[in-house]
Amino acid sequence: MYRTFAALLLSVATTQVMAKVDPLQADRLGRDLTPLGAEQAGNNEGTIPAWTGGVSAPSGYSPGMHHPDPYAADGELFRVSAQNQEQYDAQLPAGLTDLLQRHPDYAMRVFPTRRSASAPQRIYDATKANAVKAELIANGNGLRGAAAGIPFPIPQDGIEVIWNHILHYKGDQNHFINNQAVVINGTSNLIKRDRQIYYVYGREGMTTAALDNTLLLYKYVVTAPAKLANTALVVQDPLDQVLATRKAWRYSPDNRRVRRLPTLAYDSVQPDTSDLATADVLDTYNGAPDRYEWSLVGKQEMLVPYNSYQVHQKGIPYDQIVQTDTLNPELLRYELHRVWVVDAVLRTGYRHPYAARRFYVDEDSWQILAVDLRDKNGELIGLQEAHPINYYDVPMVSSTLETLYHLQDGNYFVDGLDNNEPMYDFNANINPRDFSPQALRREGN
Template identity: 75%
Template sequence: MYRKFGILLLAACASQAQAKVDDLQAVRLGQDLTPLGAERAGNAAGTIPAWTGGVQPPAGYEVGMHHLDPYAADAELYRVDQSNVGQYAALLPDGLRALVERYPDFHLRVFPTRRSANNPQRIYDATRLNAVNAELIANGNGIQGAFAGIPFPIPQDGMEVIWNHVLHYKGDQTHFINNQAVVINGSPTYIKRDREVYYVYNREGMTQADLDNTSLYYKYRVTAPAKLSGTALVVQDPLDQVLAVRKAWRYSPADRRVRRLPSLAYDSLQPDTSGLATADVVDSFNGAPDRYEWKLVAKREMLVPYNSYAVHQQGIAYDTIVGRRTLNPELLRYELHRVWIVDATLRKGFSHPYDKRRFYVDEDSWSILAVDLFDEKGELIGLQESHPISYYDVPMFNSTVETLYHLKDDNYFVDGLDNNEPMYDFGVRLGPRDFSPAALRRGGN
C-alpha cells in the first residue's frame, strides 16, 4: 500500500493542473487513509503502528488540568547522542543532527511511536468535502472551495502541504497565559503574556461565505517583567495576505497610545524577542507563501518531537526546562513518524535571513514538527522544533513548546512555557470586536 501511495503522490506532483482530487481518490479518506489524509496502516517494520482514532483522555484527567501523560509508562527505546548520531543520520532533520553533534550534553530520548492525533468529527467531514472542492488561487496565496477542515488532504504540491499546516484545527478560540524565553549567552530572559486567539476558518458552523478572507484574530498583553508590563498587540490575519495585508496594532503603556505597525510579516522581527525571531516563524510558519518557491520532496520516516507531555506537566520550573544551549533533553520525547518534507526556496528579488527552509510536516495532524534553516550561502544556520501534544479535551493536536535555535551563536528562543500558569481555556467567550484597536486601548487602561 505504501508503494501504491507513493505512485499516486508522484503522479500528482507531475501534474498540477488543479488542486482538488476526484471522488475515486477522495473516497480513500476514512478507508486506507485517515480522515485527514495520512496512511492509516503502520509501516512494514512494525515500528510505526496503524492509526486507530487517536488518543482518549486518560483516567483521572479533568478539563482545566495540565494534560496528563497517557504514555507515561512507555519505556525509552534508545538514545541518540554524539556516540551514535551517524547511525541515525538518515532519520534526523539536518538541524537536529547538528544540535546533537554540537552539544555533548544534548541527546534524543526515543520512545515507541504513538499516533495520538485526532480532531472533532466535523473537521473530518469538512476535510472530505474540501478534498474534491478546494483549490489554490492567486498564485497559491489564497484558497477557495474550502471552509473548516484540512483543505488538501491528498496534497499535490508543497504549497498545499503548507496551507494544510496553516489551517489545521487548533480549536475555535483560546485564552491562555504562557511565557517566552530569549536565551543569549546561556542566560534566559522570560516574558509572560496573556493571550487570546479567535479562529475563523475552522469555527463550528462556518461556511465559505462567512470567511470573508479572514483566518484568525490574535491579541496579547505582557504581564511580566515590570518594565514591559502592559505592552499589548492585536493582529487581524487574512487568509490571502497578498490581497489584504495583515493588520497589527501595538499599545505602549509609556504614552498610552495605540499605533499601527507598518509590518508584522515575513522577515520583520517579532517584538520583544531581541532579534531572535522573525514574524513568520510563529507556529513554525505563518503568513503569505508568496516569497518562496515550494517543492514537495517526499514522505519519509523521521525521528521528530511527538507526544511531548513530559515537558508540559504542571509545576516544572522554567529554569529546569530552559538550559544554557538547548531545552532539557530529559524532558523531551522523540518518536518515529512519517512526515511530508517540503522545501521552500526564497524567490529572486526578496530578502530573508532564511534563504531556504526544509519543513517536516506530520502526516497525522499536518503540524510542522521541525524546520531546517539555511542562509543565502546554503549553510545550515538554524533549527525550529515544535514539541506537540494532543489536547484531547478539544480534541486537537498542537505544540506545547516551540524553539528556534541559532546554530552560529548558540542563542535560542523558546515560546509556550505554561507549566506554572492556568491551563488553556478553549471555551472562553470571544468575538471579532475583542480584537480591534479600540479593544487594545481599553485593555491597556
C-alpha cells in the same frame, strides 16, 4: 469589518488554480487513509503502528488540568547523541544533527511511536468535502472551496502541505497565559503574556459561503516583567495576505498610545524577542507563502518531537526546562513518524535571513514538527522544533512548546512555557469585537 472572501477574490486579476482530487481519491479518506489524509496502516517494519483513532483522555482527567501523559508507562527505546548519531542520519533533520554535534552532552530520547492525533468529527467531514472542492488561487497565495477542515488532505504540491499546516484545527478560540524565553550567551529572560485567539476558518458552523478573508484574530498583553507590563498587541490575520495584508497594532504604556505597525510578517522581527524570532516563525510557519518557491520532496520516516506530555506537566520550574544551550533533553520525547518533507527557496528579488527552509510536517495532524533553516549561501544556520501534544479535551494536536535554535552563536528562543500558569481555556468567552485598535486603546486606559 471585512468584505466577503468571495467578493475579494473577484478583484484578483491573475489567479492560479490547482487541481482538486477526484471523488474516488477522496473516498480513500476514512478507508486506507485517515480522515485527515495520513496512511492509516503502519509501516512494514512494525516501528510505526496503524492509526486507530488517536488518543482519548486518560482516567482522572478533567478540563482545566495540565494534560496527564497517556503514555507515561512507555519505556525509552534508545538515545541518539553525537556518539551514535551517524547511525540515524537518514532519519534526522539536518538541524538536529548539527545540534547534536555542537552539544556532545545532548541526547534525544526515543520512545515507541504513538499515533495520538485526532480532531472533531466535523473537521473530518469538512476535510472530505474540501478534498473535491478546494483550490489554490492567486499563485498559491489564497484558496477557495474550503472551510473548517484540512483543505488538501491528498496533497499534490509542497504549498498545499503548508496550507494544511496553516489551516489545521486548533480549536474555535483559546485564552491562555504562557511565557517566552530569550536565551542569549546562556542567560535566559522570560516574558509572560496573557493571550487570546479567535479562529475563524475552522470554527464550528463555518462554511465556504460564510468564510471571508479572515483566518484568525490574535491579542496579547504582557504581564511580566514589570518594565514591559501592559504592553499589548492586536493582530488581524487574513487568509490571503497578498490580497489583504496582515494588520497589527501595538499599545505602549510608556506613552499610552496605540500605533499601527508598518509590518508584522515575513522577516520583520517579533516584538520583545531580542531579534531572535522573525514574524513568520510563530507556529513554526505562518503568513503569506508568496516569497518562496515550494516543492514537495515526498514522505519520509523521521525521528521528530511527538507526544511531548512530560515537558507539558504542571509545576516544572522554567529554569529546569530552559537550560544554557538547549531545552532539557530529559524532558523531551522523540518518536519515529512519517512526515511530509517540503522545501522552500526564497524567490529572486526578496530578502530573508532564511533563504531556504526544509519543513517536516506530521502526516497525522499536519503540524510542522521541525524546520531546517539555511542562509543565502546554503549554510545551515537554524533549527526549529515544535513539541506537540494532543489536547484531547478539544481534541486537536498543537505544540506545547516551540524552539528556534540559532546554531552558529548558540542563542535560542522558546515560546509556550505554561507549566506554572492556568491551562488553556478553549471555551473562553471571546468576542471578535475585542480585536481592534479601539479595543486595545480602551484596555490600555
